[in-house]
Amino acid sequence: MVDRFADRYFLRPVLIDNNPVLIKIGNKPGALVEALKVDWESPKSSIDTANLRRLLTRMFYLDFDLNKFYHHPADKIMKGLIRRFPGFRPILTPNVFESAAWAIIGQQVNLQFAYRLKSRLVEYVNRTFQIDGQTYHLFPGVDEVANIDHETLRSMQFSGRKAEYLLDLARMAAGGELDLEGLAELDYETALQKLLAIRGLGPWSANYILMRGAGHHDAFPVGDSGINQAMKRLYGLDKKPDIGRLLELGERWRPYRSLATFYLWKSL
DNA sequence: GGCCAGGGCATCT
DNA sequence: AGATGCCATGGC
Numbered sequence A: 001m002v003d004r005f006a007d008r009y010f011l012r013p014v015l016i017d018n019n020p021v022l023i024k025i026g027n028k029p030g031a032l033v034e035a036l037k038v039d040w041e042s043p044k045s046s047i048d049t050a051n052l053r054r055l056l057t058r059m060f061y062l063d064f065d066l067n068k069f070y071h072h073p074a075d076k077i078m079k080g081l082i083r084r085f086p087g088f089r090p091i092l093t094p095n096v097f098e099s100a101a102w103a104i105i106g107q108q109v110n111l112q113f114a115y116r117l118k119s120r121l122v123e124y125v126n127r128t129f130q131i132d133g134q135t136y137h138l139f140p141g142v143d144e145v146a147n148i149d150h151e152t153l154r155s156m157q158f159s160g161r162k163a164e165y166l167l168d169l170a171r172m173a174a175g176g177e178l179d180l181e182g183l184a185e186l187d188y189e190t191a192l193q194k195l196l197a198i199r200g201l202g203p204w205s206a207n208y209i210l211m212r213g214a215g216h217h218d219a220f221p222v223g224d225s226g227i228n229q230a231m232k233r234l235y236g237l238d239k240k241p242d243i244g245r246l247l248e249l250g251e252r253w254r255p256y257r258s259l260a261t262f263y264l265w266k267s268l
Numbered sequence B: 001g002g003c004c005a006g007g008g009c010a011t012c013t
Numbered sequence C: 001a002g003a004t005g006c007c008a009t010g011g012c
Helices: A048-058 A064-070 A076-084 A094-105 A111-125 A142-146 A150-155 A160-174 A181-185 A188-194 A205-211 A223-233 A242-252 A257-266
Strands: A004-006 A007-017 A017-027 A035-041 A128-131 A134-137
Touching: A007 A035, A007 A048, A007 A134, A017 A048, A035 A142, A064 A257, A076 A223, A094 A111, A094 A134, A094 A142, A094 A160, A094 A181, A094 A205, A111 A142, A142 A160, A150 A160, A181 A188, A188 A205, A223 A242, A223 A257
Parallel strands: none
Antiparallel strands: A004 A007, A007 A017, A017 A035, A128 A134
16 A cells, blocks of 8 residues: 555655655666665655655665675575575665554554555545556654544454554654654664553564664564564474574674564565 | 464463 | 463454
8 A cells, every 4th residue: 555566666655844755666787786776756846855865765774785784694594595685675664653553553463454454544544645647645644643533443443452552652752752753863772662661562563663663773573473484484493483592593693683584574 | 163463461370 | 570361353
């Protein structure tokens, strides 16, 4: 719904200074480590390209040299993933709130159902813009979600808890009690503790938000079912890895456990 | 039909 | 502190 793949482009509607922009990302072939081909369009003519550049840099780790991760001592399996997906860059959410909303939505339900919940939320808020006759939906912002009522979310088949967690979070952020976007500037441990103090956010969600939304490089959502599936497959386990094994491997991936996790997910 | 899903809380021993 | 039940719903 919000994220879209078309004609080998990844299309992503975002806001720059409250103006809608459609980001278009493709691969630039021919480079040893593939580079990204970045393009954008907007119905508005006056987009602050410096701010757009800042956003793109954050969303695609453009200020990070992947070779630092590639040459980092790690295990054979991770080296294999790096060979399989040379140049693969994570795609972060344009802001921290979206990753937090998605963490709450994705808790404990299968991904297909989670996508449906997200889609209903996006369509309910229905903030759109047009380019070339195509309609693009923006992911709801903090204020828009804060104004939804509990019953509305319930009618979208959010569980009572999911509805509470999402609304409380949005309202805390909207009210200024919680600076979600500022988490990117804090060190990992401090940011983690801030998130864990919020009802509805446990270790998985907090680490997910830090890696996917805030751009921390060494977050590690232990217990994640995607990690478990990937580990099971890649390491030839007969059941999901135990926490000890996971943390042990995680130690080898430091300080790039976020990258390692993105590569594990990519393998699925 | 039972188990698991990109968990976390509340409530026990 | 560590274990257990519960939440709500869909996929397989």
